[in-house]
Amino acid sequence: MPRPTLTRLVPRPLVFLVSLAVAGTTQAADLWTVARDALDNDATLAASRSGFLAVEAGRDVQRGTLLPQVSVAGNLTHSRTYESQNDGRLQTSADDDFNSLGLNLEASQSVYDPARQAQLDQAERRVDREALSLAVAEQQLLIDVADAYFEILRAHDILSARQSQETAIARQLEQARERFEVGLIAITEVHEAQASFDLARAQRIAAESAMQVSFEALERLTGQRYESISVLADDIPVVPPQPVDRGDWVALALDNSPMLKMAESGIEVARSELDVSRAGQLPRVEAFASYDVSDNDRSGISGYNSASQLGLRASMPLYTGGSTQAQIRQSGFTLEVSQYDFEAQRRDTVQQVRSLFTRVSNDVETVDARAQAIVSNQSALEATRSGYEVGTRNIVDVLNAERNLFNAISDHAEARYDYVLGLLRLQQQAGLLDAESIQAVNAWLSGEGEVSLELPRVGNDDPVMNIGARPQTTS
Numbered sequence: 119m120p121r122p123t124l125t126r127l128v129p130r131p132l133v134f135l136v137s138l139a140v141a142g143t144t145q146a147a148d149l150w151t152v153a154r155d156a157l158d159n160d161a162t163l164a165a166s167r168s169g170f171l172a173v174e175a176g177r178d179v180q181r182g183t184l185l186p187q188v189s190v191a192g193n194l195t196h197s198r199t200y201e202s203q204n205d206g207r208l209q210t211s212a213d214d215d216f217n218s219l220g221l222n223l224e225a226s227q228s229v230y231d232p233a234r235q236a237q238l239d240q241a242e243r244r245v246d247r248e249a250l251s252l253a254v255a256e257q258q259l260l261i262d263v264a265d266a267y268f269e270i271l272r273a274h275d276i277l278s279a280r281q282s283q284e285t286a287i288a289r290q291l292e293q294a295r296e297r298f299e300v301g302l303i304a305i306t307e308v309h310e311a312q313a314s315f316d317l318a319r320a321q322r323i324a325a326e327s328a329m330q331v332s333f334e335a336l337e338r339l340t341g342q343r344y345e346s347i348s349v350l351a352d353d354i355p356v357v358p359p360q361p362v363d364r365g366d367w368v369a370l371a372l373d374n375s376p377m378l379k380m381a382e383s384g385i386e387v388a389r390s391e392l393d394v395s396r397a398g399q400l401p402r403v404e405a406f407a408s409y410d411v412s413d414n415d416r417s418g419i420s421g422y423n424s425a426s427q428l429g430l431r432a433s434m435p436l437y438t439g440g441s442t443q444a445q446i447r448q449s450g451f452t453l454e455v456s457q458y459d460f461e462a463q464r465r466d467t468v469q470q471v472r473s474l475f476t477r478v479s480n481d482v483e484t485v486d487a488r489a490q491a492i493v494s495n496q497s498a499l500e501a502t503r504s505g506y507e508v509g510t511r512n513i514v515d516v517l518n519a520e521r522n523l524f525n526a527i528s529d530h531a532e533a534r535y536d537y538v539l540g541l542l543r544l545q546q547q548a549g550l551l552d553a554e555s556i557q558a559v560n561a562w563l564s565g566e567g568e569v570s571l572e573l574p575r576v577g578n579d580d581p582v583m584n585i586g587a588r589p590q591t592t593s
Contacts, residue, residue, distance in 0.1 A: 220411070250379050257551045371467050410426070
């Protein structure tokens with residue numbers, strides 16, 4: 119039995135075909151599959167991961183300055199000397215060529231260096247902040263994937279409604295022409311039907327464009343093209359977010375939001391920068407040991423020279439032109455900036471959570487209301503058609519009723535996807551969005567339907583959106 123499709127409702131001159139299939143030979147990709155592909159292949163997330171590794175390496179650089187330092191140096195030189203003396207009675211001269219060899223071995227260990235210790239502490243704080251930044255990037259990618267995925271389904275449902283609307287108004291236009299030809303209606307009603315048909319056609323074309331763009335947005339995140347994706351089931355659990363109290367969600371966000379934690383870690387980084395600046399006016403002590411040996415083949419001289427040293431050396435800045443105090447003031451102001459940034463982020467998080475909670479709670483009622491609106495508009499359309507048949511309603515009333523019905527269908531689809539995406543964004547703001555959240559929403563997809571997009575064939579020069587192998591550093 120052939121698969122039922124919606125392509126028969128679409129006029130032939132199209133650049134792509136959209137189909138809703140009950141079964142197929144190729145398994146449709148679901149949300150979790152797409153999310154995993156994005157986590158593996160998103161360039162922005164890959165850059166964040168490399169940035170985290172770079173900050174980790176910077177911490178190791180700072181740690182190395184507090185560990186033993188060993189260096190060796192050597193020299194090999196060729197010298198030529200010429201000496202001439204004259205005391206008025208006797209003139210003497212001497213010429214000497216010789217080679218010399220020197221070797222120096224030195225080791226040192228920091229005993230007390232508050233500046234470098236503060237820099238290491240600062241590097242640790244930066245690693246913590248970068249780890250939170252990576253968590254933020256991962257959560258944002260999950261949201262972007264879900265948004266792109268459900269935008270495809272949203273665009274498909276809207277396109278389906280616009281296709282059906284165009285077909286229904288096309289039939290109405292045909293009937294209007296037939297009734298005009300037999301003298302039952304005036305030409306103005308034909309013009310009204312034609313205008314409605316042209317508008318429906320324009321809306322369908324716009325929906326086709328949105329459908330194609332939505333697939334390309336998903337390709338940008340994953341670097342892959344999907345033949346089809348699974349659809350959202352009709353009976354998803356549209357219920358208020360749990361917990362049901364808005365204050366509980368705010369408390370969760372204040373405890374778990376990675377954006378808020380990242381802003382808080384920014385305070386610690388700025389505070390450690392202030393410690394670094396203050397340590398610049400403190401003494402520094404290190405232990406050292408050195409060994410020097412030298413030899414040469416100068417005429418008349420044999421043997422070698424050697425020396426060794428073992429001790430402590432200390433240094434302390436007495437006056438730096440005021441730059442140290444200026445750095446302390448600068449770091450203090452930077453700390454104030456980070457504190458204000460944290461407060462701004464805290465307020466934004468609270469506001470976002472409250473708004474999203476209210477929106478999702480309202481979406482629960484909106485979905486139900488939109489579903490009821492479809493039923494009401496369907497009844498209104500049938501009554502208007504009956505009135506049109508008996509002459510109590512005109513064609514404008516019928517066209518408006520049909521438009522209202524298909525708008526209600528589109529609005530219902532919009533409300534369903536707004537609810538799903540709003541719930542995920544609420545979890546993101548509360549710091550609860552993770553792989554389990556995506557898998558939970560993935561369970562709402564239906565295995566009995568899929569949305570596919572058949573794009574025109576492209577040439578071999580079509581770029582492949584894949585980050586490929588890890589870039590190599592040049593030597």
